[in-house]
Amino acid sequence: MAATSTKSVLFVCLGNICRSPIAEAVFRKMATDSGVADKWVIDSSATSDSNIEASALACLMKHGIETSHRARKVTKDDFMSFTYILCMDESNLSDLTKKAKTVNNCKAKIELLGSYDPQKQRIIRDPYYGSDEDFEKVYEQCVRCCKAFLEANS
Structure with a gap:
């Protein structure tokens, strides 16, 4: 990371093919539109292996x-x-929490993106087998959450 004032966020879902890349792209655009993109390191990843849908x-x-x-x-x-x-969901949270316990010097705050939802929809459901409406x-x-x-965090 560039400077000590730089913040960083990693969006995570099961495959890094639907939800987390959408969240990453949405947040990156919001940070850019707000003129704060240079203050953030933004990425996404998976708890398993895959490719964007x-x-x-x-x-x-x-x-x-x-x-x-x-x-x-x-x-x-x-x-x-x-x-x-x-x-995005409780399964991701559980997987990440378990993995974090195996890491020395874990500094990341791990939480549901949905915990920021003003409509209180804490779980962002996997749309993979769903319709365009689900996406x-x-x-x-x-x-809303981003x-x-x-x-x-501004």
Whole structure:
């Protein structure tokens, strides 16, 4: 990370192919539009192995958000280098909490992205087997949550 004033956030879901890349792209656009992108390191990853899903890309493109995302799995270094690790559901949270216990000097605050949702929808459901409407719902939740997270950490 560049400077000590730089904050960092890692968005995590099961495969890093739907929810976390949507959250990453939404947050990156919000940070850029707010003029604070240079103060953030922003990334996303998975608790398993995969690659970005076409419906997630289509949803982002519909909203004018570009991404060059490539899926990756969470590493032990992520727990030491990121300020925040925000995940999508209880399973992700459990996996991350277990992995964090194996890391010395874990500095990341691990929590549900949905904990920032003003509509109190704590779980961002996996849209992988769903419809375009399910991806849209994920997008809308990510917009609400990322906006509240950015406001709370500006």
